[in-house]
Amino acid sequence: MFCYYILVVACIAANSASRLPTAPYDIRVDHYKVDTTKDLIINTARPRFSWKIAMLETERNVLQVAYQLQIKSRNDQWDSKQVMSSHSIHVSYMGFDDLQSATFYQFRLRIWTTQSNQTSPWTNWIHFRTFMFNIHSYILSKNDSLMWIGSNQINMNELRKEFQISNSSPIQSAVVYISGLGYYELYVNGDKVDISRKLDPGWTVYEKRTLLVSFDLSATIKSGMNAVGVRLGNGWYGQEQYTPPVAPEPNYGPPRFIFFLQILFDNGEEMHVYSDSTWIGRQNSILHDSIYNGEFVDSRNDRLNWSRVGFTDLLSLWIPAELMSSPINESLHGQVVMQDMPPIRAGSDALHFEVTSTLIGGYLSANDIGHIQGAMLTDGGILKPIAVWSPTIGVQVFDLAQNMAGWCRFRFYGARGVGVYIRHGEILTPSIATTNRSYGEVYTENLLGATQSDTYVLHGDPAGEIYEPTFTYHGFRYVSIINAPNSMTVDDVECLVVHSETTLKGHFISSNPIINQIQHNIQWSQLNNLMSLPTDCPQREERKGWLGDAALTVNEALYNFDLIKLYINFLHSIVNTQGTDGAVPDTVPFSDGDFPADPNWGTALPTIAWQLYRHYNDVQILSSFYSNIRLYVESVYNAYKSTGLANLFYSYGDWVPPAPQPRANESLTSSFAFMHDISLLINMSQILGYTNDTHNYMELYQQLAEEFHRVFFNSTSHFYADGTQTSQILALALPNVVPSNIRSLVLEHLVSDITQKNNHVATGIIGTAQLYPLLSDNGYHDLALELISSITYPSYGYMSNNPYENATALWEIWNAPFEGPEMNSRNHIMYGSIGAWFYSHLAGIEFTSNTIVIRPRMASESKKHLLRKVDCQLSTLHGLVHVAYTRDEPDLVSNSIRFRLTIPANTQARVIFEPLFSGARCVRLIEGNEVIWPIDPKLLTERHNIENEVETGVMIVYINSGQYEYQVYWE
Structure with missing residues (x-):
């Protein structure tokens, strides 16, 4: 072929x-x-x-x-x-x-x-x-001159040093290496280095792997006197961010930093500036900073020019810095390493674009798309309020119209010493949950122990003064200003969207406004939870690296955003927490949950590695983490030996199904994750050529498949375990588990349960992730479209179409307005798994090792109103893949489509057209203006490489790069 x-x-x-x-x-x-x-x-x-x-x-x-x-x-x-x-x-x-x-x-x-x-x-x-490849060894060799510094006596969060360059030779280069824990900001000769870079360095298992950042200062350092300054914040290094006794509290301490400046001259000489006891420091205007609880800033403590040469301060006491212990635990083989991923950024520098929101040669119009609630990703990363009101005296509330992560920049006018209190929240009171607050105020009860508040004391500049936080971030849509000295307008507030720097690589839009809103909410929730690692939510006392959320959404995330570096870093953090027995915890760094993890949480290690390989075709990722993945799978296997599948351990199972539905059988749910990971390990071992592992794990999987069916299948009722939707979904999703002679019966039970619930899901996060692809791949694509198009409870559409609150990001639970404040985030990513189905099934873009597969699933003629048009752009490593189709062109008859496709240079594609109804046969296939099916076999040329699968009616066209337009007619 x-x-x-x-x-x-x-x-x-x-x-x-x-x-x-x-x-x-x-x-x-x-x-x-x-x-x-x-x-x-x-x-x-x-x-x-x-x-x-x-x-x-x-x-x-x-x-x-x-x-x-x-x-x-x-x-x-x-x-x-x-x-x-x-x-x-x-x-x-x-x-x-x-x-x-x-x-x-x-x-x-x-x-x-x-x-x-x-x-x-x-x-x-x-x-x-x-980078300096031997940086860790270098730091160890300089332990008498290069030290971590800070203070155990005062809150020393602002430090400075002046130094002189007397070498007459021109400066060839000046490179600095720095790490400040929990967060730092670097200033040189009065200016901040890299203004949009925030909350640096990334959160890791600090005792195992502390990240070092490097800046090229060649254009900044000059001959003569120079000054450097460092500001420090608590970040995740602060004790306040941990919640024992759920997880052990790390033995961290006050902020500290390490600094090494290497200056090379044209004459071959070098000069070094280190972090040592010659630095001096003080407490600056940030009197307290906390990720959960915001900042307390007294701007009267600001000192202009504090990082410039010749600065003097008659109002503050600057004292020598102390030598602090290293965060690295040498006995655990900890290391200082390069931060090999993009940083967290604020505003327009945080998000780049490889795709456009402009429709490029598709069939959609603005009328097809409908209104989408919330801000657009193309708005530039800075949101302005759309409204302001005063619910009570002395309080003003601003509405950003979008649930976001970041902070706001405020302009205040007032007298010196006036204090302003700022609160952030996702929704307004009163909600259905009880509250004692006035109507229209910011609701904060669902933040649990986090206050998400900032306090700012003015220094009294008559021209006005600007405040924005430095070492915290918030998850919010609404901002409340209490005790502002002036009546503020929307022009006095702008809010910066903050997340790990990334590129938008996927754009999916359709003629179904409900799907469009869900896609909007997914992309925003994903961005809001990229904070150097994938988190679960950005607002409450949590914001952890929950492995379950990361595993469920990595496929969606990689369709939408370029995140390979962030996920590789996260894989390293997972490995850093891995026990000698191979087990991993529920959160990484381990700060909440259980250890060992629920299997559907621990699956993050093999699942993330596998999805990175799929999306980037990078075998190096598999080879780098294979031994750790194998060790993890063996840890679950060892637990299985004591329990069998019938009692395999779990913590959460199919988490948060819609009330009042129960969770599915937990052991079946854990068994699904265990067998899923073995199947991934088999795939990896085949790719890497580990034939013994392939053989052994294939044998194990077959044994487990037989046990799964034997243990969980009810031969009388013809369903698995408790008969719940999730139990059937997971059994069907596993390869070679459900015998072929009963597969249709299990599917019918699943579909019957869905229809009995008026076409609604009863699944939690595990079942939901598998449901939609399963339906689309097994003849029930119409039903999947009906489920995703629903706006009644419980459904994705209900989140943005209900009388109580209209979501611009994903909810944590299906019935958020009816639940109390516990576990009730309105900006959660774990249900974002559905986003992968938009690309893989609605647009039909899938990957193999060297071929792009385009296989859109189409609604039948009677249900085509659910999805008449699709327009999808996906930027791959080779270039842009564009898929667009319509069922509504004037010259198209029933059971026909028009389909536009762009395949990037240096690739090939397999385009699969599925019949539009059961038993249909393709009667005409046109490309451009030429009929390419049916065609006399004698006329077939290299341009017409077509397969007709007689049994299924599927048409397959093999093409190379280029732009194509097909019309396909079915009878």
Whole structure:
């Protein structure tokens, strides 16, 4: 079959049209996008490069045939020469010598393709530098001059040092390495380094792995006197953020930082500036900071120019810094390592775009899409209030119209010493839950122990003064200002959206307004819960790295956002918490939940690794974490040996099904996760060539499959376990568990239960994640569309269509307005799993190792009103995949579709058209203006590589890159 592609390449190479070639674009180095990374730092001596190949709208079958890569430093240069290869992702540097540590480099690239007689132009020289590869050893070797510093005596959260550069030789480079725990901000010669970078460094298991950040200060450090300043915050290093006795409280202490500045001169000499006892510090205007409880800021303690040369302060006591212990536990083999993921950012720098909200050649109009509640991701990362009111004297409430994570920037006018109190909440009082507060105030009872409040004391600037938090963040839609000295307007408030820096790579929109709102809520909830690790919620006394939430939503997250670096870092944190027996906890870093984890939580380790491999086709991820994944699976296997599947351990099971529905059989739910992970381990071992593991785990899986059916199946009633929807869903979702002769009976029981509940789900987070793909893949796609289109309780649509509150992010529980404050987040991501189904089934975009699969599931003619049109963009490592279809074009008859498709250069695709109703057969397939099915077999050419599956009626078309438009008619 695939000889077709070889023929095409040969034909085009021989007869290529001469056109102006285009340089490769959207280049990545070790997964970092060079276009959006401010200071490109690589932590390996053998980096890998990826790029995309430009293609004109009219071009097809564009393939790379060769590339050339050049890398140079100040003293060396390497040239790959022309490499005959079609590879354009994860292309390794193959130089004879490794790249050097802590060195500045440049590279450029050009390619040859089948569409041009000429080579492409070179890209511009792209700058990057390498990290100090031996940084941990270096820090240990300097233990008498390079120290963690801070204070055990006072809240020393502002430190400074001046130093002189007397070397007459020009400065070649100045690079700083810094880590401040819990958070830090770095200032040099009066200015903050990297203004939008916030809440740095990322939260990790500090005693095992503390993250170090590097900045290039070559343009900032100058000859003569210089000054550096560091501000510190408690962050997750503060004791206040932990809630024993659920999890053991880490033995952390006051904030501290480590700092190393390396200055190189053209004459070859070096100068170093370290963190040591020559630094001086004080307590600044932030009198207290807490992630949960906000900040108390007295701006009268601000000192202008505190990080500039020559600063003097007659009003504060600056004292020498103390040497502090390292957070690293050497006995646990802890290390200081590079923060190898994008930072948390605020505002417009936090989110980049590879896709657009503009419809590109699809069939949708604005009227099809409908109104979407909330702010758009394209609004620039800074939201303005849409309304303000005063529910009581001295209180003003602002509505941002969007449930978000971050903070607000306020402008105050008032006298020196006036204090303003700021509160944040997701909803207003009164809700259905009882409350003693006045109507229209911010509701805070669901925040549990977190206050989410900031206090600001004015310094009395007649021209007005600006306040925004530094070392905290909030989850909110509404902001309450109490005791403002001036009556504030919406122009006095703007709120910065804050999350780990990422790129929007997926855009899904349809003619179903309910689905569109759900997609909006998913994307916002996902962004709101990216805070250097995937969290569960951004508002209450929690915000933890719950593994269950992370495992359930990673597939959705990777369809929507470019998050490979964040998830790799999280995998390292999971491994850092892993016990010697292989077990992992429910949260990482371990701060809540159980240890060992519920199997549907612990599955995050294999599931995240597997989904990263699927979306990025990077085998390195599997090989890096395989041994830990195997060890984890063995830990569950060891527990199973004592219990069997019938009593396999659990903590949460199918968490929070809609009231009053019970949770499904917990042991069946845990058994599902256990067997799911074994199946992933089998896949990984096959890819990596570990044949013994493949054989052994296949045998184990088969034994477990037989046991699962024997233990949980009720042969009288023909359902599994308790008959709940989730029990049937999970049994059916596992491969080779339900015997083929009873599969239809189990499906019928599931569907009957759904229809008896008036087409509503009764599933918690585990069952819901598997339900929609299961229905779509087994002949019940119409039912799946009816479920997702529902706006009555319980449903996704109900969250945004009810008389009480209209969600702009996902709820934690299906009936949030009716529950009390306990466990009632309105900005939770765990039900976001449905978002993957939008891409994988409604648009039909799936991945294999080297082929894009396009297989949209279509509603039948009687249900096509549920989903008449879809428009989906997905930016892959190769380029943009665009899928659009319509059932409503004027010239289309019943049971027909029009379908537009873009496949990026250097790829191939398998396009699968499913019959629009049972027993249907394709009677005509048109591409462009040409009938390509049916066609006389004698006329079949390389352009018409089509399969007709007679038994199923499925039509399959094999294509290479390009833009296509199909019309498909069924009878």
